[in-house]
Amino acid sequence: xxxxxxxxxxxxxxxxxxxxxxxxxxxxxxxxxxxxxxxxxxxxxxxxxxxxxxxxxxxxxxxxxxxxxxxxxxxxxxxxxxxxxxxxxxxxxxxxxxxxxxxxxxxxxxxxxxxxxxxxxxxxxxxxxxxxxxxxxxxxxxxxxxxxxxxxxxxxxxxxxxxxxxxxxxxxxxxxxxxxxxxxxxxxxxxxxxxxxxxxxxxxxxxx
Numbered sequence: 636x637x638x639x640x641x642x643x644x645x646x647x648x649x650x651x652x653x654x655x656x657x658x659x660x661x662x663x664x665x666x667x668x669x670x671x672x673x674x675x676x677x678x679x680x681x682x683x684x685x686x687x688x689x690x691x692x693x694x695x696x697x698x699x700x701x702x703x704x705x706x707x708x709x710x711x712x713x714x715x716x717x718x719x720x721x722x723x724x725x726x727x728x729x730x731x732x733x734x735x736x737x738x739x740x741x742x743x744x745x746x747x748x749x750x751x752x753x754x755x756x757x758x759x760x761x762x763x764x765x766x767x768x769x770x771x772x773x774x775x776x777x778x779x780x781x782x783x784x785x786x787x788x789x790x791x792x793x794x795x796x797x798x799x800x801x802x803x804x805x806x807x808x809x810x811x812x813x814x815x816x817x818x819x820x821x822x823x824x825x826x827x828x829x830x831x832x833x834x835x836x837x838x839x840x841x842x843x
Contacts, residue, residue, distance in 0.1 A: 647733030713744035
């Protein structure tokens with residue numbers, strides 16, 4: 636136990652230990668029903684990034700298919716465990732070496748997270764398919780913008796259903812910007828890219 640405590644507070648591992656504390660606290664509070672992990676999964680998170688390294692990275696670990704907090708929890712747990720084991724087994728007491736080991740640790744943890752979340756992604760996809768509303772055409776439906784803003788380049792929204800909301804990647808018309816909480820009407824859906832073109836609407840417009 637003493638060795639575990641020493642490794643947990645070892646300078647290169649300490650940030651991961653603190654993150655592990657946040658993860659444990661989050662899921663403890665969630666278990667008490669204070670948080671909804673499905674609702675919190677997209678809190679102001681720009682999951683819809685421009686094509687590039689980060690987008691590929693998120694897709695690699697199934698972000699978007701599996702709730703963000705669940706993916707982060709698995710990744711942080713893997714990194715903390717590998718950091719503790721690597722430094723202990725190597726008998727490392729050098730902060731510099733510990734920092735250097737974080738690079739291969741991160742790479743290995745990404746692979747482990749992908750493997751661990753793969754069955755979860757299948758489960759979430761199956762649950763969505765069981766909801767008949769998830770297979771209905773998207774064009775003509777309304778969604779709520781969930782990212783800080785939605786532009787012609789990025790944005791994400793949620794379509795309310797009788798079950799879990801449907802998360803969609805949305806694009807505003809050129810020159811337009813929608814903000815978090817706005818109601819948007821999907822005017823077209825590109826099945827090839829999964830992108831939905833939207834326009835902002837008000838409750839008065841919807842009632843007409």
